[in-house]
Amino acid sequence: xxxxxxxxxxxxxxxxxxxxxxxxxxxxxxxxxxxxxxxxxxxxxxxxxxxxxxxxxxxxxxxxxxxxxxxxxxxxxxxxxxxxxxxxxxxxxxxxxxxxxxxxxxxxxxxxxxxxxxxxxxxxxxxxxxxxxxxxxxxxxxxxxxxxxxxxxxxxxxxxxxxxxxxxxxxxxxxxxxxxxxxxxxxxxxxxxxxxxxxxxxxxxxxxxxxxxxxxxxxxxxxxxxxxxxxxxxxxxxxxxxxxxxxxxxxxxxxxxxxxxxxxxxxxxxxxxxxxxxxxxxxxxxxxxxxxxxxxxxxxxxxxxxxxxxx
Numbered sequence: 471x472x473x474x475x476x477x478x479x480x481x482x483x484x485x486x487x488x489x490x491x492x493x494x495x496x497x498x499x500x501x502x503x504x505x506x507x508x509x510x511x512x513x514x515x516x517x518x519x520x521x522x523x524x525x526x527x528x529x530x531x532x533x534x535x536x537x538x539x540x541x542x543x544x545x546x547x548x549x550x551x552x553x554x555x556x557x558x559x560x561x562x563x564x565x566x567x568x569x570x571x572x573x574x575x576x577x578x579x580x581x582x583x584x585x586x587x588x589x590x591x592x593x594x595x596x597x598x599x600x601x602x603x604x605x606x607x608x609x610x611x612x613x614x615x616x617x618x619x620x621x622x623x624x625x626x627x628x629x630x631x632x633x634x635x636x637x638x639x640x641x642x643x644x645x646x647x648x649x650x651x652x653x654x655x656x657x658x659x660x661x662x663x664x665x666x667x668x669x670x671x672x673x674x675x676x677x678x679x680x681x682x683x684x685x686x687x688x689x690x691x692x693x694x695x696x697x698x699x700x701x702x703x704x705x706x707x708x709x710x711x712x713x714x715x716x717x718x719x720x721x722x723x724x725x726x727x728x729x730x731x732x733x734x735x736x737x738x739x740x741x742x743x744x745x746x747x748x749x750x751x752x753x754x755x756x757x758x759x760x761x762x763x764x765x766x767x768x769x770x771x772x773x774x775x776x777x778x779x780x781x
Contacts, residue, residue, distance in 0.1 A: 474724040477567055482721045484571060485578055485740075489717065491661040492583040494676055495590045497634070498715035498746065500659075505714060506541065514541040515714060517749050544747045546716065548589060551741035552577065552695065558727040558734045570738050574722065582742055584682055585689075585697050590715055590746045591636060591678065592687040595703050597748055598758035606762045609641045609704055611648045615670075618645065621707045621757045622671055630755045632710035633673040634658075641704045642677050645670070673707070685760050702761045709755040717744035 490496050506514040517540045524533035554573060561569050598604050603624075607617055618635075625633055637645070646653060646668075656669035660676065667674045684699025720741035730737045748756065 474726060477570070478722050478724055480567070481571060481574055482719060485574060485719050485722075487662075488575060488578055489583060489586075489719065491663070492579055493587055493661070493717075494636070494678055494682065495587050495713075495715060495746075496661055497659060497710075498590065498713040499717065501711060501714045502716045505716070507716065511546045512543055513546065513716065513747075514543055515747055515749050516541055517751055519751075542749060544745075546743055546745040548586075548689070548744045549741075550582075550585070550689075550743075551720075551739065554738045554740070555730075555733060556736040556738070558736065561736055563726075566736055570724070570736070574738065574740060577740065581696065582740075584679075586717060586742070586744055587678070587682040588684055588687055588697060588699065589689070589744070590713070591683050591703060591706065592685065592699070593746050594706055594708065594713060594748070594756050595685055595758045595760070597753050598706065598756040601754050601756070603754065603756060604758045604760060606760050607704060608762045609644045611644050614641065614644045615648045617759065618670060618705065618707075621705070621759060622673055625707050625709065625755060625757050628755055630707075630709035630712075633707060634676065634710045635670070635673050635705055635707050636676045636678050636683070637705040638680055638683050638702065639677050640680070642668070642675060645675075704759045704761055706759075707757040709752060712748055712752045712755050713746055714748070715744070715746040717742060 490499075493499075504516055506516075519536075519538040519540065521535045521537075524535070526532060554570075554577075556566070556569060556573070595604070605621075622633060622635075653668040653670065653675075654672070655666050656672065656674045657664050658667045658674040658676075659665070660667065667676065669675060680702050681699065683703040685701030685703055686699060688698045690696050690698070720743065723739040725737040727734050727736060
């Protein structure tokens with residue numbers, strides 16, 4: 471029974487690795503290296519403010535300049551979890567590890583990862599909307615390339631660098647048809663692995679299911695869990711340095727049938743803490759395009775009782 475501690479460590483390591491590989495937005499977590507995080511709900515995001523060049527004076531020399539490093543305090547809002555029971559008649563200590571690992575892995579892949587991706591996409595869309603950086607459009611082969619390139623150009627004119635684009639499979643398919651198979655390939659670090667992805671103007675295209683590209687998202691807090699959404703985002707163009715995402719998988723807690731006071735069963739808990747932020751001085755570098763009139767809600771799991779509408 472002392473093995474439960476070792477099981478928990480192994481499960482946590484495997485789950486963290488799976489999350490990195492499965493999240494389509496996992497690349498955003500590399501930006502979290504900029505933040506100060508000491509545990510708990512709060513993080514501090516750095517914001518560097520610089521002054522421009524001034525004239526050099528041959529008598530007095532240089533004009534003094536300030537480099538101000540400020541920290542914006544933000545709070546993680548997504549604290550999600552689930553508890554599972556495995557009946558002792560079905561699972562004994564000899565096969566518990568394999569069964570529990572499979573259960574947690576499937577749960578994270580099928581339920582957790584899509585929800586985290588969807589939350590991040592909706593949050594970024596809502597930031598773009600708040601800054602009047604959203605247009606609506608029904609993807610068509612005739613003009614999809616021009617429409618997408620217009621958003622890329624808009625982002626570049628505002629100083630966006632290392633641009634990354636998240637795009638639905640449908641919009642991507644129309645773009646491929648429009649370009650007659652001439653999309654360029656680009657190496658992009660996705661899921662912790664250097665991956666070849668298509669690109670437009672050197673900007674990588676990360677394909678997403680519609681269920682991870684909702685304009686509005688409802689996070690379900692009750693027993694059914696999961697999330698639902700309304701409206702579909704065609705794509706989001708963003709500066710690759712801009713979104714700062716954090717996700718923390720708590721070490722699973724394991725209770726043996728002898729420790730479980732409620733049932734003759736193994737009990738395993740899963741908890742995920744996550745959120746996404748964009749520094750105030752970079753919020754104008756998120757450009758979104760959504761489908762016209764796509765307001766029909768799509769249920770992924772559960773019933774609606776909590777809306778996500780950005781920061």
